[in-house]
Amino acid sequence: MKSLLTTLALTTALTLPGLAMARPVTLTTQLSNYGGDGAYLALYVTDSSGAYAGTLWMAGGKSKYYDSLSDWYRATGGDPAQINGITGASVGAGRTLEITLDLADALFDAGYTLHIDAAVEEMRNSPNEVAVPLTTAGAGTAVKGRRYVASFTYDM
Amino acid sequence: MKKTLTVLALLAALPAGMAFADDDCSVPLANWQPREAVERLAQDNGWTLRRIKIDDGCYEVKGRDATGREIKAKIDPATLRVIKLKYKNDDRDDDDDDDDDDKDRARRDRKDGVSPAAPSTAPRNPLFGNGAPPTVLVK
Known part of the structure; x- marks a missing residue:
C-alpha cells in the first residue's frame, strides 16, 4: 500500500510540475540602433551540460531564415514543433521585445543558461548573442549582447 | 487515506x-x-x-x-x-x-504594439510552468 502511494505521489509530481512550481518572469530584450532590418531572435535554454532544453520564443516568422540562428538551429535542426505557438514578428532596430511567461521554477539556480541567437538580413549572424545563467540572484541585472542586443534583463 | x-x-x-x-x-x-x-x-x-x-x-x-x-x-x-x-x-x-478567414481578420484588427503572431495556443514545451502562452509586446 505504501509503495503504491509513493508511486502515485511520484507520478503525480511528474505530471504536475507545471501547475504548481512556476513563476512569472519577464524577459526584456532591447535592441541597439544597428541600422538594419528587423532582427530574428531565438530565445532558448540549455541545461548545465550545455544540452538544449527548449525554446522560449522565436521572433521572426519565416522559417527559411531560421538556419541563420545557427546555434539554435544546430540544437533543434529547425524543428517546427520546438516553436509551435511561440513565434512572433521580428524585432526592429532600437525596439524592445518584452516577453512575460510562467517559467518552471526548476530552471533557476540549477545550471540552466538562457541564450539568444540573433540574425539580421544582409548583416552578420550572431549566434549566442546573449548567454545568461538563470539564477534568482541574477534577476534584474542587465546584460549587454555582442552585436545587436543593447541590453537583456530577466525580472521575476 | x-x-x-x-x-x-x-x-x-x-x-x-x-x-x-x-x-x-x-x-x-x-x-x-x-x-x-x-x-x-x-x-x-x-x-x-x-x-x-x-x-x-x-x-x-x-x-x-x-x-x-x-x-x-x-x-x-x-x-x-x-x-x-x-x-x-x-x-x-x-x-x-x-x-478572409477569421485569422486574417484578427490580423487586420490587431492593435499596434502586439506581436503579429501572438500565440493563441499554449506552447508544447516543458520550460513553461503553466502551459499558458507567453505575452509578448514590442515597444
Whole structure:
C-alpha cells in the first residue's frame, strides 16, 4: 500500500510540475540602433551540460531564415514543433521585445543558461548573442549582447 | 487515506496538456503526404478544389463539394483525416482569393504594439510552468 502511494505521489509530481512550481518572469530584450532590418531572435535554454532544453520564443516568422540562428538551429535542426505557438514578428532596430511567461521554477539556480541567437538580413549572424545563467540572484541585472542586443534583463 | 489515493490517482492520470487541445497539426515534415494525396482525397470525396494551402501546420483546402456548396476543410497532413469541414454561405460571390478567414481578420484588427503572431495556443514545451502562452509586446 505504501509503495503504491509513493508511486502515485511520484507520478503525480511528474505530471504536475507545471501547475504548481512556476513563476512569472519577464524577459526584456532591447535592441541597439544597428541600422538594419528587423532582427530574428531565438530565445532558448540549455541545461548545465550545455544540452538544449527548449525554446522560449522565436521572433521572426519565416522559417527559411531560421538556419541563420545557427546555434539554435544546430540544437533543434529547425524543428517546427520546438516553436509551435511561440513565434512572433521580428524585432526592429532600437525596439524592445518584452516577453512575460510562467517559467518552471526548476530552471533557476540549477545550471540552466538562457541564450539568444540573433540574425539580421544582409548583416552578420550572431549566434549566442546573449548567454545568461538563470539564477534568482541574477534577476534584474542587465546584460549587454555582442552585436545587436543593447541590453537583456530577466525580472521575476 | 483512500480518498487521498483516489485524488492522487486522478491527478496522475491527467495528461499535462489536455486542457490545451486545439485543431492545429504538428506533424514532422518527413511524415507529410504530398499535395497530390490531398487532391486524390478531394476527388474521392467529390470535391472540386480551388486552392490547397498550409495553415497552422495542417493542409487547408477550399473549393466546392459534390453538390456545389462552398467548403473549407482542414486536413491532417499525415493521416489525411478531415479535422474540420466548414460550409460557407453560398450567396456570396467568389472572393476566396482574398482569403478572409477569421485569422486574417484578427490580423487586420490587431492593435499596434502586439506581436503579429501572438500565440493563441499554449506552447508544447516543458520550460513553461503553466502551459499558458507567453505575452509578448514590442515597444
